[in-house]
Amino acid sequence: MGLSAGAGKLPVVPGAAHEKDGSPSFLTTRLDVVVNWARHNSLWPMPFGTACCAIEMMAASASNYDLARFGMERMSFSPRQADLLICAGRVTYKMAPVLRRIWDQMPQPKWAISMGACASSGGVFDVYSMVQGIDTIIPVDVYVPGCPPRPEGLIYGILMLHEKIKGESITRSDLRYELPDPYVPALPDEKVEQITVPFGNSTSQNKVSGLVQVTALKRPGDRRS
Amino acid sequence: MSDKLKDALAGLAAGPESSDAAAASERGPAADPNLHPSVAALRERFGSAILHHEVVAGDEHVVYIPADRVIEILGWLKAAPEQDYDFLKDVTAVDYGGGRPLQVVYQLWSIRRRHGLRVKVELPLQALEIDSVTGLWASANWLEREVYDLFGIVFRNHPDLRRIMMPDTYAEGHPLRKDFPLRGRFSRLEQTRRALAVNLERDYTPEELQVGGTPVQIGTTGASGEPRP
Numbered sequence: 001m002g003l004s005a006g007a008g009k010l011p012v013v014p015g016a017a018h019e020k021d022g023s024p025s026f027l028t029t030r031l032d033v034v035v036n037w038a039r040h041n042s043l044w045p046m047p048f049g050t051a052c053c054a055i056e057m058m059a060a061s062a063s064n065y066d067l068a069r070f071g072m073e074r075m076s077f078s079p080r081q082a083d084l085l086i087c088a089g090r091v092t093y094k095m096a097p098v099l100r101r102i103w104d105q106m107p108q109p110k111w112a113i114s115m116g117a118c119a120s121s122g123g124v125f126d127v128y129s130m131v132q133g134i135d136t137i138i139p140v141d142v143y144v145p146g147c148p149p150r151p152e153g154l155i156y157g158i159l160m161l162h163e164k165i166k167g168e169s170i171t172r173s174d175l176r177y178e179l180p181d182p183y184v185p186a187l188p189d190e191k192v193e194q195i196t197v198p199f200g201n202s203t204s205q206n207k208v209s210g211l212v213q214v215t216a217l218k219r220p221g222d223r224r225s
Numbered sequence: 226m227s228d229k230l231k232d233a234l235a236g237l238a239a240g241p242e243s244s245d246a247a248a249a250s251e252r253g254p255a256a257d258p259n260l261h262p263s264v265a266a267l268r269e270r271f272g273s274a275i276l277h278h279e280v281v282a283g284d285e286h287v288v289y290i291p292a293d294r295v296i297e298i299l300g301w302l303k304a305a306p307e308q309d310y311d312f313l314k315d316v317t318a319v320d321y322g323g324g325r326p327l328q329v330v331y332q333l334w335s336i337r338r339r340h341g342l343r344v345k346v347e348l349p350l351q352a353l354e355i356d357s358v359t360g361l362w363a364s365a366n367w368l369e370r371e372v373y374d375l376f377g378i379v380f381r382n383h384p385d386l387r388r389i390m391m392p393d394t395y396a397e398g399h400p401l402r403k404d405f406p407l408r409g410r411f412s413r414l415e416q417t418r419r420a421l422a423v424n425l426e427r428d429y430t431p432e433e434l435q436v437g438g439t440p441v442q443i444g445t446t447g448a449s450g451e452p453r454p
Binding site: 093094096097098100101126127128129131132136137182183184185189192193195196 | 391392397400405406407408409412413414416417418419420421422423425
């Protein structure tokens with residue numbers, strides 16, 4: 001994309017590269033593209049591993065699968081220096097305020113991946129002590145299904161998040177918000193109420209939460225060139 | 226579906242209410258007390274206070290004793306030189322449902338003599354109270370807290386009887402009781418609200434909240450600084 005304004009004579013800077021053929025040596029682009037390019041290529045994950053999914057997450061960051069390819073080689077065990085919360089494993093109600101606190105401690109911009117069936121919907125643990133999907137506690141960007149997902153699954157989810165980040169705009173203030181304190185559920189009351197029924201998590205939560213829009217899903221292979 | 230499974234499901238459906246059919250004891254046939262030296266000695270010393278003796282899982286000797294003599298009998302098992310049960314492996318409880326009494330289980334082990342014994346106490350649902358054995362074995366402290374938390378059995382004279390697994394503010398009851406609904410008593414909304422209302426600074430000490438704090442090594446030296454034997 002070249003600069004063609006001032007169609008007449010281009011200013012000639014002595015010593016510049018364009019001096020010889022007259023073509024401009026700079027290009028313009030949208031600030032969003034630059035910002036999103038920087039953000040999605042250097043996501044620093046905060047691993048919140050509570051169960052077997054965390055083993056697969058470790059495998060994904062080890063040499064065979066090598067998350068460092070995506071600028072994620074630095075697992076940030078401090079939420080203060082993290083961009084991406086990967087909740088890998090089942091979360092009990094006793095851990096719910098801890099998860100929310102860690103989310104609050106992460107600086108903006110931040111994203112969350114819910115890895116595996118338990119984090120996404122409670123999984124088989126439809127019992128008194130288990131959070132039925134962490135989207136009742138924190139806002140989730142990508143759900144990775146599986147029990148546990150293979151490292152390829154997690155990487156696929158991360159690539160989906162890349163696509164999501166590429167579509168963001170820094171002018172949209174609704175993308176960046178902090179949750180209220182004192183803590184209340186992250187979903188509207190009636191939506192949390194609907195998962196009270198047996199296995200309401202698995203059968204209806206994703207539909208009622210409104211967080212999943214099939215049309216919004218995009219395969220990394222469908223990327224615009 | 227086998228008859229046994231049908232009976233078990235019927236028992237679950239019957240809930241905590243008492244019934245004559247359900248009142249049948251879970252005890253097995255009486256075993257020969259001479260198979261285990263401690264059981265023979267218990268029979269000789271305490272007589273009818275040894276309510277029942279059975280062998281389960283091949284060689285696991287189980288002795289039933291009355292609730293009001295727990296300290297006396299377990300104390301003797303610990304102190305008597307030929308018994309010497311110096312290690313309390315586990316304290317737990319069993320609820321068979323159907324209004325049957327809850328069983329408190331003490332799993333004893335003698336490190337020096339290498340023999341073990343399981344002692345059970347039956348508590349009716351109306352009187353879930355028993356003396357704490359923390360005075361005999363310090364390891365009973367957290368184990369009895371766990372039984373209290375999950376079964377609601379109160380241990381008298383326990384130094385620190387509060388919940389250990391569920392949050393301190395948990396108001397739905399005791400989850401491992403058979404009359405406890407699988408998904409809890411509150412709706413998911415109420416459970417989520419209550420979980421998020423927990424004040425972390427109040428419920429956890431600064432040491433617990435500090436990530437990667439300095440590990441503290443305890444119990445390796447005596448008061449004089451000499452290593453313990």
